[in-house]
Structures are given as structure tokens and as C-alpha cells.
Amino acid sequence: MITKTTDMLRAGWGFAGPGLTMLAIVMGLPVLYAAAISLSSMTLIHPELNITGFGNFVTIMSEPLFWNSLGITLRYSAATVLGEFVVGLGIALMLRRVIVMRGVYFAVLTLPMAMSPVAVALIWRMLLQPNLGIVNQTLAGLGLPMIDWLGNSDLALKTMIFIDIWQQTSFVILLLSAGLASLPRDPYEAAEVDGAAPLQQFWYITLPLLRPVAMIAVVIQLINEFRTYDLIYILTKGGPGISTELLSFFAYKRAFQGLALNEGSAAAFILLLIVLLITVVFFFLLERRKS
Amino acid sequence: MTKTFFPVTLGLAVSLVGGTALADEVTLHALMEDVPETNIIEKMLPEFERETGIKVEFEKVGYGDMHDKLVAQLVGGQSYYNLLEVDFLWAGEFPAAGWLEDLKPYAEKTGFDMSAFIPSTMDLMGNTKDTMPLVPMYNYSMGLIYRTDLLNAPDLKAAYKSETGQELEPPKTLEAYVRVAKFMKAHGKVNGAAMQGQKGDPNAMEFSNYLFSAGGDYLDVDGKVVLASKAGETALRLYKDAINNAAQTGALSATLDDTMRLMCAGEAFSMVTYWWMLPQIDNAESCPNVAGKVALSVMPGGHGESGGWGWGIAKNVPAEEKDAAWKFITWVQSTDVAVARAMEGHAPVRADVYVNSDVLAKYAFYKDAMAVVESGKSFPIFTYSAQYEDTLGTQVSLAASGDVTVTDALQAAASGLTDLMNK
Numbered sequence: 001m002i003t004k005t006t007d008m009l010r011a012g013w014g015f016a017g018p019g020l021t022m023l024a025i026v027m028g029l030p031v032l033y034a035a036a037i038s039l040s041s042m043t044l045i046h047p048e049l050n051i052t053g054f055g056n057f058v059t060i061m062s063e064p065l066f067w068n069s070l071g072i073t074l075r076y077s078a079a080t081v082l083g084e085f086v087v088g089l090g091i092a093l094m095l096r097r098v099i100v101m102r103g104v105y106f107a108v109l110t111l112p113m114a115m116s117p118v119a120v121a122l123i124w125r126m127l128l129q130p131n132l133g134i135v136n137q138t139l140a141g142l143g144l145p146m147i148d149w150l151g152n153s154d155l156a157l158k159t160m161i162f163i164d165i166w167q168q169t170s171f172v173i174l175l176l177s178a179g180l181a182s183l184p185r186d187p188y189e190a191a192e193v194d195g196a197a198p199l200q201q202f203w204y205i206t207l208p209l210l211r212p213v214a215m216i217a218v219v220i221q222l223i224n225e226f227r228t229y230d231l232i233y234i235l236t237k238g239g240p241g242i243s244t245e246l247l248s249f250f251a252y253k254r255a256f257q258g259l260a261l262n263e264g265s266a267a268a269f270i271l272l273l274i275v276l277l278i279t280v281v282f283f284f285l286l287e288r289r290k291s
Numbered sequence: 292m293t294k295t296f297f298p299v300t301l302g303l304a305v306s307l308v309g310g311t312a313l314a315d316e317v318t319l320h321a322l323m324e325d326v327p328e329t330n331i332i333e334k335m336l337p338e339f340e341r342e343t344g345i346k347v348e349f350e351k352v353g354y355g356d357m358h359d360k361l362v363a364q365l366v367g368g369q370s371y372y373n374l375l376e377v378d379f380l381w382a383g384e385f386p387a388a389g390w391l392e393d394l395k396p397y398a399e400k401t402g403f404d405m406s407a408f409i410p411s412t413m414d415l416m417g418n419t420k421d422t423m424p425l426v427p428m429y430n431y432s433m434g435l436i437y438r439t440d441l442l443n444a445p446d447l448k449a450a451y452k453s454e455t456g457q458e459l460e461p462p463k464t465l466e467a468y469v470r471v472a473k474f475m476k477a478h479g480k481v482n483g484a485a486m487q488g489q490k491g492d493p494n495a496m497e498f499s500n501y502l503f504s505a506g507g508d509y510l511d512v513d514g515k516v517v518l519a520s521k522a523g524e525t526a527l528r529l530y531k532d533a534i535n536n537a538a539q540t541g542a543l544s545a546t547l548d549d550t551m552r553l554m555c556a557g558e559a560f561s562m563v564t565y566w567w568m569l570p571q572i573d574n575a576e577s578c579p580n581v582a583g584k585v586a587l588s589v590m591p592g593g594h595g596e597s598g599g600w601g602w603g604i605a606k607n608v609p610a611e612e613k614d615a616a617w618k619f620i621t622w623v624q625s626t627d628v629a630v631a632r633a634m635e636g637h638a639p640v641r642a643d644v645y646v647n648s649d650v651l652a653k654y655a656f657y658k659d660a661m662a663v664v665e666s667g668k669s670f671p672i673f674t675y676s677a678q679y680e681d682t683l684g685t686q687v688s689l690a691a692s693g694d695v696t697v698t699d700a701l702q703a704a705a706s707g708l709t710d711l712m713n714k
Binding site for chain 1: 684
């Protein structure tokens, strides 16, 4: 019995070993190296790796710009994920009833997800160009005032959120559609026999059963949104002023414009910790519901 | 035996000779910005290779990718890029990090005459009488491009006279320029100024022109920060005024491309931009609405922002590659090659090219361009220039959008400069 267990353990490690080793090399080492940089005095001007402690974290966290970026990141992530979920769920529910040309709808709706964020940003940059862009030209044609979509500090973040929702909702649609397709029919049949209205069925059956898939969709999208960088880089460079400066962009600027790899890594690590914390909390909630 | 001995010996001899030849062959690798200047030089490379036997390979990328790619090579054991194209904004950082060869001894050893280079272009590269980290490559100083047809339109002239009591003419001060630009927006059926207000490089460069035009500066002769001066305040106040009352909708998110498109479409009276944009706008094929109706001048007030690229040689490459790189630099910046480049649209850094009769016959406006280059003042060049662009750009953007006052933004920009210079 003992030999059998030991053999199984060995076999398990044998199968998992190559994958774990690859993960350790490809992901573990860079993360450890970044951690070491964040605790060091390494800059692009002085690239020696001398460990100095948590000073870089203190420096970063004592700056109002960092807290501004963190606040914007939280607002941006919450708004985009909420928007993606609501729109994604609505479209997934509608697609559930579609029978004819279902594949075509899915293909069209998946297109934005297949596009690179840089391409998406460039397309929207042209569409929203204040003077010559098609959106403002259409508004002008209708006799409406032209809108400064990305140059107005009150509007720029909202515009970015809209563009992000436009691109990322496809992924939520796919995930929720798969979740909806796998729901059992029995509870619905029972509810119909009991005379439950469609809205009641949605609220008391669909949503609770869909919760695990929905939570996974939310976690994945939250991770994605916290890391958003490309859209900001192409569309606003964090401006006007600091109104769209997300934490990822703050970290990039610190590392490559400020030449302070150590402080940039520290900012990136704070971002990683936040994402990690959110992921752990979500999975904890998910497991607790299961149990 | 003889039958096998001969081919083997021949093979050995050929491989020996071939091996020596390969060892002697030096290839220069340069990371270049993907712009017309690079293409002009690239077309001439076969000529250099024929003359010297040195092969040159250009890897062309966008500006945004250059700094990080270069730095990754320069901090390593041996750089892949031995010939360097360096923006003036990095002319403080690269020498401070010890990544560049001092080219002064090379110039002295080979007798390369640096006196033909326009002094402002030399200063821009951080060159002093003791060291020369970079040789100027091409220039992108900024001036004012404006519409002559609008300025000379009789109805607009009359309206301006009755509104202001002054003649409508090319502005001589920054205040006059903003006044004319606002007037054009109100009465000329065009935007008064096509402005690149996106924070960072676009608005920092644009604001610098306003600052120098208003008589302000970033540093005094002793290197003390003097940005938060009366002139600085005037410059930022007028910049804000221009963004809000003379510029196009969306100026705060606009970049160079946006302003270029607007000017080209005939929808703007003026733009503060790089002088070599003039031939692109004054082009009947690409910009038929404005071709023949535009002129270039030095920024009102007498000074605009200087800008330029330089050639450098990486320190962490073998000596023979350094020598080959210097040979290339002296060739590409020689009078003959610089004139040949200018005939294709190059923005020269040598005074003798601007007054060359062939060049002037083809591009008469090079006379005005030289004035722009000569009068240009530099953005502060130090280790953290690139970061300062962002710091300044943020404050200018905040002031222009009305999120902070002009005085507070200027104070923050000045203290940001002091902090970075003391870092």
C-alpha cells in the first residue's frame, strides 16, 4: 500500500515536474528578479543590483501621483468590469434565444476580442478625432456640437472606459454563453410548472446557477483591466493632466522615463499584489459558496 | 595521395583567406527612427559601402520604441548597435550613464572640421569645449508656419483693424500671435492655431516655444531654475488662452499628426511646429488647399525650441567597430553628402549647407529655416530630460484644462525641474 502511494506520488511529480519547471523558469524567475529589483537601488543609470530594502515602496507610496493613479485604476477597473458584465450578460441572454445564424453572430461579436488593443486604440483614435473624425463629423452633420472625447479631463476616462468595454465584452459574452448553455433544464421546467415569470426564472434560477462562471469572468476581466496599458499609451498618454493615468502607466513612466527601474518595479509589484488579493478573495468566496 | 592532397590544401587556403576576410569585415548596426531622414541616408549607403568596404545596416523603428531598445543594449556586455542615433532629449542621460564614446579625440585625430556645424546644434547635443558625446545629425527646431492668404485677405485686414486698431501682419510678439490666432478663429472661418496639446512630448515642446517667445527660459546661465518667472507666467497664460480660444476642438489630446492634418486640410491659420514641415504642407499634391499660401518664420519674440538628433558611438563595442562608426559619421556629415541629403529634403545642421546655391535654388525657404535653427533655444538637457518632459507636460495640461491655476502649475513645473536636476 505504502509502495503504491509512493509510486503514485512519484508518477504525479514526474508528470507535473516538466510543466512546473517550465513555469518556474518562464514565470517564477522573472517575478523573483522583478521583486529583487524593487528592493534594490538599481536604475538604468546605475544598473547594479544592490538590495536596499523597502525604500522604493515607501518613496512610491508617499507620492500623491501614485494614489491618484491607484484611485483612477480602481474606478476604471470597476466601471469597465461592471459594464462588460452587464452588456455581456444581456447579449449572452439574447444569443441564447437565437437559433438562425447563431455562428455568424458569435463570429461578429468576437471580432473586437481578436483585435490587438493597439489596433483598437488607433481605430478609436481616428473615429473620435475631434475635428476630422467620423463621430464628430456625424454630430456636426446633425447640427450637434462637436465633443472633445479625449481632450476633456471630465470626459477622457469615461471615453476610455467605453472603448475598453467595446473591446472586452466579447470575452464575457463567450464565457457567459458557455455557462448559460451548460445550465440544466430541470429547474426551468419545474419553475414553468409552478408558474414563475421569465424575470423570476432569471433572478432565482439563471443568476444563482451562473454565479461560478460569472465570478470567473469577473476575476479574469478584473485582472485584465488592472493591467490596461496599451489603450492609455496610444490614446491619452495619461492626460489631459493626470486624468487617465492608470497605475500600469505610472509604473512604466517611472521605470523608463524616470530611469528608476527599482521604483517602477515597486509600483508594478503593488499592482500585482492588488490583483493577487482580489483574485484570492474572489476564489475564496467561490469556494465558500460551493462548500 | 597527390590527388587528395591538392584539393585539401586548396580548401584550407580558401577557408583561411575567407576567414581572415570575414574577421576584417566590420558591419555597423544602427537603430534608426523610421522617418524620411533615415530613408534619405539609407538610399546613400551603397555609396559608403563601395568607398570604405564597411557594411551598414539600419533597423528602423518608431520613436517610442527606440529609447528602451537602445538602453537594453547599452547596459549589457556588448552592444549590438555600435552606431547610435541619439535624440537630444537623451543627450544628458546617455553620457551620464557612461554609454557613449567621447568623439572629441576622434575628431582631433582625423582632423574632422566641426566649425561648420551651427553652434546651437552643437549645444543641443550636450557638447562642450572639452567633450563631444554626439555629432549633430539633423535638426528639428521649431518655428511658426502660418497662412499668408488669410493674413493678406482685405476683409480680414479691415476687420482686424477695426477690432484692435492695429494692422493685421505677421506677429512680432507672442501676445500679438495669440491675438491674431484668436481673431482668425473668430472671423477667419478656420482654427486660429493647430495645437498639439497632448501631455508629454507634444505639449512640452509646444509650450517651450511659448516660453522662449515670451522671453522666459528654464535655466539661467548659472544653471539655476528660472521657469517660474514673470515671462514664464505670461507664456503659460497665453498658452492656455490659445488652447481655449484659438485652437481646434480637442487640442488637449492632439499630437503632431493631428495638427499636420488640420493645417494640410486648410482648417487652421497657423501652427507652431518643426520647420521642415513646411515643404510637406506647401505641397500641391498632398495639401492642395494650402499649397502656395503658407510661410515659415522664427517664433514671434525671436526664439523657438531647438531639437535634433545626433550620431554617437557605443562604448561597449570593439575598437574596430568604433573606428568604422566614426568613419561613417564623418562621411555622412561631410559637406558633399550633407548637400546631397539636403537636395532630398534633409534638415541640415551645417551652416554651409543652408547657404549652398543648389540647395537654395531648390528650397528657397532654407534661408528662413536657418534663422529658425540659429535662434533656437534648448529644452534643459540633463539625465532626466525625458522624465521632465512628462512633468512639465502634465502641469501645462492641467493649467490649460483649468484644473489648476497658471501660477500653481508653473510653480509645480519649476520645482519638478529643480528636484530632477538635484536627483
